[in-house]
Amino acid sequence: MLDGPPARLNFSIELTTTGTATVLKVAGEIDAAVSGRLTEQLATAVEAGRPVVADLAGVTFCDSTGLTALIHAHRTAEAAGTRFVIATGQRAVLRPLSLLGLTQLLEIHPDVEAAQEAVA
Numbered sequence: 001m002l003d004g005p006p007a008r009l010n011f012s013i014e015l016t017t018t019g020t021a022t023v024l025k026v027a028g029e030i031d032a033a034v035s036g037r038l039t040e041q042l043a044t045a046v047e048a049g050r051p052v053v054a055d056l057a058g059v060t061f062c063d064s065t066g067l068t069a070l071i072h073a074h075r076t077a078e079a080a081g082t083r084f085v086i087a088t089g090q091r092a093v094l095r096p097l098s099l100l101g102l103t104q105l106l107e108i109h110p111d112v113e114a115a116q117e118a119v120a
Contacts, residue, residue, distance in 0.1 A: 010060075013041050020120040021051040021083075023112060027058030030066030038066065041085075042073035049082055051119035054111050056088035062096060074106055083107070087115040 011028035022045045023026065030038060047051045055069065056062075070086065077084035085107040097103050109115040 009049055013038065015041065015045065017050070018116060019037045020116050021053045022048060022090060023053045023055055023116075025055040025058065028060040030059055030069070031061065031063045035063075035065035035069050040067040041074060042069060043076060045084065046073055046077045046080060046084060049080065051085070052077060052081040053119065054084070054086045055062070055115075055116040056093045057087065057088055057090060057111065059093050062093050064096075067096060067100065067102065070106060083119045085109060085115045085118055087112045 011030070011034045012026070014025040016023045016025070024041055024045050026038065028034075042052070042054065052073065054073065059066075074084050087091075087109050089110050094103075094108070097106065097108070107118070109118055
């Protein structure tokens with residue numbers, strides 16, 4: 001018997017802790033089928049109280065549910081008094097963020113190294 005929906009082959013999340021931040025490396029397609037998992041992982045990382053870097057360099061698609069997860073993580077971090085930043089150069093992420101004006105709300109860096117330096 002399965003314990004839930006089958007894992008998507010084109011989506012993964014990897015959590016690592018560095019000296020300066022918790023890094024959540026996300027790859028594949030972010031859509032309604034996986035956004036709940038992303039939201040949960042981001043919330044868990046933010047609740048730990050350390051700065052969080054969402055590494056979205058491997059994201060090939062991001063729909064509105066993924067954008068909502070990022071906004072929620074930003075607001076949760078802000079309320080907790082910690083930092084939430086995004087690291088990506090992917091057009092699949094940057095374009096919708098830009099079109100919706102979310103680049104004014106979310107802190108975005110071109111890569112993980114720049115993001116970690118920003119939160120150090």
